[in-house]
């Protein structure tokens with residue numbers, strides 16, 4: 001094994017998740033799979049062919065560099081959409097390669113028009129509307145200027161979409177804000193269509209919006225986290241269970257984790273009672289202890305926050321991370337494991353025997369930390385699709 005750890009991607013879990021999310025669509029909306037953040041750490045190059053196998057033909061990325069990576073592996077009939085960063089100098093690449101991109105400033109709009117004019121090829125753009133997230137997007141008072149601009153350059157632009165993003169559809173705390181956003185979006189969409197601007201796709205829904213606000217589904221959905229088997233929040237997961245209960249069906253989680261992260265025991269040592277483990281004095285043994293090292297640390301995406309907090313699986317048992325997580329290794333207490341040996345499989349995320357380490361069972365971690373841990377998984381760790 002050249003690398004110190006590896007990632008397995010479950011085809012069965014992915015197929016299950018994508019089917020579940022498609023079943024939630026109340027119409028024939030197009031399904032765009034969000035693969036930003038290296039496909040939420042799962043690997044763009046590995047996930048695209050797998051997704052295509054199950055009928056996905058639209059992929060959303062954040063940046064032009066992710067679009068370039070996607071373009072290398074995607075089939076020609078699929079669409080790629082950039083939702084965030086594209087430098088003016090790369091707009092030409094996007095137009096020539098039929099990659100669509102968000103436009104949320106006049107600066108980018110001008111660059112798109114000028115480049116399209118020069119290339120004599122239309123830029124496929126998605127106008128992002130500011131509806132209350134207050135991050136990016138054209139606001140209501142920019143509409144008139146926007147409409148004039150679009151008319152003037154109509155031969156150079158294909159307004160493929162109008163879109164917006166919700167400020168936290170996964171939490172009921174944001175209910176009023178989301179409702180306002182939906183309303184605002186629909187008003188502007190009607191205004192634009194009244195002006196003859198009729199995009200092919202109105203799109204607003206992320207995973208949480210698909211699950212909680214079906215009216216946001218419209219013509220295309222941008223589903224990220226749920227494809228990979230994670231609920232956008234614990235709240236939505238619990239909601240699902242409560243709904244099941246009301247319907248009298250057994251509560252079952254319809255989403256399955258796709259990713260497992262595994263490594264191996266690198267060394268086994270014996271430590272007497274009353275000794276500190278690893279750097280500093282954060283962990284003192286209170287019994288004779290058998291420890292093992294695993295060649296994964298914060299330099300490989302295993303966050304230091306999990307020092308003395310994380311758990312891993314070894315021989316089908318849950319064992320603790322002891323002492324601080326180092327740059328390239330961590331130490332686990334394997335005293336309760338029978339005959340731990342160098343080379344034994346260590347599961348950092350995923351299952352072994354009857355037990356499972358989910359990203360969120362790393363102690364009392366928040367969901368945002370889950371996402372952070374996933375997207376920090378280095379892209380060079382080998383990823384392999386398994387059944």
Ligand SMILES: *Cc1c(COP(=O)(O)O)cnc(C)c1O
Nearest residue numbers: 034083165206207222223224225
């Ligand atoms: C990340 C993102 C999504 C997908 O969100 P999930 O919660 O992962 O489904 C959709 N739209 C935009 C603009 C995003 O940035």
